[in-house]
Amino acid sequence: TEAGRFVCVLGRNGAGKSTLLRTLAGLLPPLAGFVRLQGDEVSRLPAAERARRIAVVLTERASSPGLTADDVVALGRQPFTGWTGRLAVEDVARITSAFERAGAAAFRGRLFDDLSDGERQRVMIARAIAQDARLLLLDEITAFLDLPGRVEVMSLLREHARTAGATVILSSHDLDLSLQLADTIWLLDGQGGLVTGTTPELVAAGAIGRAFDTRDVVFSERLGRFELRSSA
Template sequence: MSIEVKNLCFAYKTQADILKNISFRLKPGFFLSIAGPNGAGKTTLLNLLSGLLKPTAGTITIDGSDLRTYSVKELAKRIAVVRQEFIPVFEFSALQVVSMARTPYVGVFAFESVADQRAITEALEMTDTARFAGRTLNQLSGGERQRVFIARALAQQTPILLLDEPTSFLDMKHQVGIYDLLKKLQLEKQKTIVAVTHDINLAAQYSDTMLLLAASGGYNFGRTQEILSAERIEKLFDVKTFAVQMGPKRFFFPIGKYARDNLS
């Protein structure tokens, strides 16, 4: 399912535009990373794509129809959202959390059908969460919890998956684990994936296309390796970087003032 964004603008009530005239087209089955400095509007853009916010100008088209023409329920069958992992108030088990993904599909009394149960089981197995499905979320680690939320998004059976900084509180192993899982979903399930991230290097490794948002309102969109250059990143994030080429991919390390003194 394709996502097309045309001349998208957004401003919070009385403030200046946070997003200005953004246009891009994401083909089905592609992995897009959105990066940029704090305050550039990454999460705002994600909330616009998920229909939580309404654009002040411009359009977002999902599968040929304007986002605004979808009902809440219909949209939930097309777009799933994974936010930063958190511990909910009530102690739902991982299985119960994943089964809530079926809410847009179930009837009035909301009991899961055989098809619903199949979707739930498959999601648990793909994300390797079945082994702790009976435990409550507060008994899980941050990485495990995030996998449960990804499992829920998977059980929602949507062609599009949006993620807001899915690995920000996780250690290296779990960061890679989550991105491996996302890549698997892209390749095996042909999901269109849009992930907001702070980690340029994870984005460089996993995503096909990148959208770099600048705090000034400008943006760059294109294939990951064409978009990522040392000059552009230094300008965008206002920090000196050290670039390393590894095979076809380029990685970037920020260099602080004191580190620079030592290196020179």
């Protein structure tokens, strides 16, 4: 996909969203074919080079005993600091900027494990931003946030894609927000199929309804949102 784009991966539970992201990250082998990034096969990249190009935030509850939020975000610079881990002036500046972009500056100096789940996710986003990778892969990271928090995080990810020229790919269960905020939708049908396009393109093709309509819920193409089916 193009640089500077915010992509949301949608699909029902079990459709393969997390598997897709882990495969793109090189954490799982492809079932067929291969994954290329900037012309290079991801599975063949040395770990350090892969870390310079790909930042990953997974859905698992992160824990870093004894580390502060600053320590965790500083780990995003590890691919560039070498074995010494010594931060240069540029590294410190990128860490500060990442905290601000992720809305996590208020957590600086606090122990990571003392933060709430939502606060931890913001710190993990800051770490990914500090990594300065061309590709950010984020798996269900808004699950711990309330609605205003989800809007804020998805908006900042879209803004980061545009300002940094990065590709940001987020798997999400938040269908309505994804359809409103994503530049591109990757829609998994749960049967091995993938449909891509803008929200208007997928709505016009009826792809969203085919993927998500149930006996009780239907996607309204006219209104652009999900509604309960009428019992009449």
